[in-house]
Amino acid sequence: MKRRTFLKTTTLAAAALAAPGLTMAGASKKLRIGTITPGSHFWTQTMDRVGKSMAEKSGGAFASEIFPSGQLGNEATMIQQLQAGGLDMGFLTVAEFSNRIDDMAALFTPYLVADVAQASKLLTGATATAMLDQYKTLGMKGLGFGLGGMRHLISRKSAATSADLAGRKYRITPFAPLRDFYELMDVAPTPVPLPGLFDALANGQVDGADIDLELAWKLKLYDQAPNLKITSQMMFPVVAVVSGKYWAGLDAGEKEMLSQTVSEEIDWLFAQYVEFEPKWLADLKGTGMSVSSAEPEFFGDTLAQWNGIWEPKAPSIAALRAEAQALA
Template identity: 25%
Template sequence: MSKIRNIVSVLLITAVLAACSSGGESGGEANGSTNEGAAGELITLRLSETQVDDYPDAVAIYEFADRVEELSEGSITIDVYTGGQLGDEVTTIEQTQTGIIDIGRANTGPISQFVDDFGIFSFPFLFDSREHLWNALDSSLRDTLFTSLEEQNLVGLAFYDAGARSFYTMDPVENLDDLRGKSIRVMQNDILIEAFNELGVSPTPLAASEVYSALQTGVVDGGENNINTYVADGHYEVAKNFTTSEHLRIPGLLFMSKQSWDSLSEDQQEIISQAALESEETQMDEFDKYTEESERTAEEAGNNIIELSDSDRAQFRENVQGLYDKYEETYGDMFTEIENAK
């Protein structure tokens, strides 16, 4: 089935690229990027972004593409395909591995399906704050994770902020007891499902596109995500209670096909790397603005924003300690790196 899905994905992406090159705004070559790699040759790379144009990730992606063109004096052009034109995040990862897509951006949750080390972000209450997360990502942890990507034919370029994931529910949740027994939509992530079981929650994996109707019909009692997605996907319209548990911080990742990367000169690789790292700050600034707008939208809709106390967060963390103990052998070194980044 996996082979069939890959073949279908290739055919679909080829069709999209052909359509875009014949009249779409993104341009691009229908049958592979223009990438000669020799001095003086023009290089065109394709980048897949699942978010729409005005979302912080996409805004940062466009600036990254502009900066690459500027630093390369026009010799490297990046055609950006937003809104999932080239497929969802899993498809983007798969096709970047094979070089069909040159550059992709995905949440590190799906990436953990391909690279085990990225499962580190699935542990609830691992990071005390946004500052703690970025201290860790600016430490040796970044090198550890980027090195592990290469085994799956990917090259890490930059991390993007995705805020903190919190619970939103039909009924108010003010503490752990209020959450127990509730059916909560979660990503398809084995570690996360184990963690929610430890909390006494009934984790229900669903595709993102199915969550709104599942909330409406009572299939699930709630979900968990950052407030931007909570508002952007319309879930705030039906689940009126947002509890700031901030139990997960799962960043996004900008990555490149190793095949495409290896075809570039060292100077060209340096340009890509520099522009990507510069885009991190842009993305975080845009994410903060978007978050303020989302919070305002939820409040104006009359939604109940519940601030979870530090003591309640500590209780949540205590309830998943067994999960940390279970995976100590696998992730122990990274746990230590993250603890040292506080």
């Protein structure tokens, strides 16, 4: 179904959610889905696929509307809409949820997995699946964890060790586990909206960024930050959540259909990152970037210090580590 263009202000967009005629004619179940990523991003494509699959499986009883690019506001705003029942479903970063549920920080444990293939297995494993139950505390149903690639360092100036990062300003996604990680290295974590990151690097507002290969390539960040350190220090998960009010309105068969559909399309998402991560890396190397790899030792004492802060707050770290070791 062709995606429509909606007003971008949060208030007006939220009001548009309640307007009639936003779903296919004849559909009895509206499924309104919010994301922060543009239509070209794999996360938004995953939700498009969920909507189309639900329509096919239900014979048109379900129809979806996707609100990409943060049209309904930032993730904090969309979480509020999910809790109030003004939004039916979100495909949102676990980062934002870790500001509300400490245990979600476990999924950002440094060097938990080596690559996206291991990450996809861990995020569908027993421990991560059990962690989905914690979204009940926010009035939501957690349906599954997806992935946004591994995290690396891109910068205007090169760095041999993390000591070289001290005093620099790095763009991060603003959430506590990642903020702690950079502050432990005396780096100034600097939140910058992704659409403004290219300019922020160009004008020196930031010296570098904690980034995945997809965005480094698609946002052309190599033009302003020609140094890429392949660290793979964290995975960056996303979670599919449904408003508790919407979930309660579905019968058992519909709940099973939606759960299964989300699971199938998240598997598709994992496959895209497994396929495209090496391609994006090759593309970035082809720009003439200075690309080097770093082992965990690059971060010095930061890893142990981070663990000391977060292991008491995020009890799932131990179980995830045990499960991850079996994947190695």
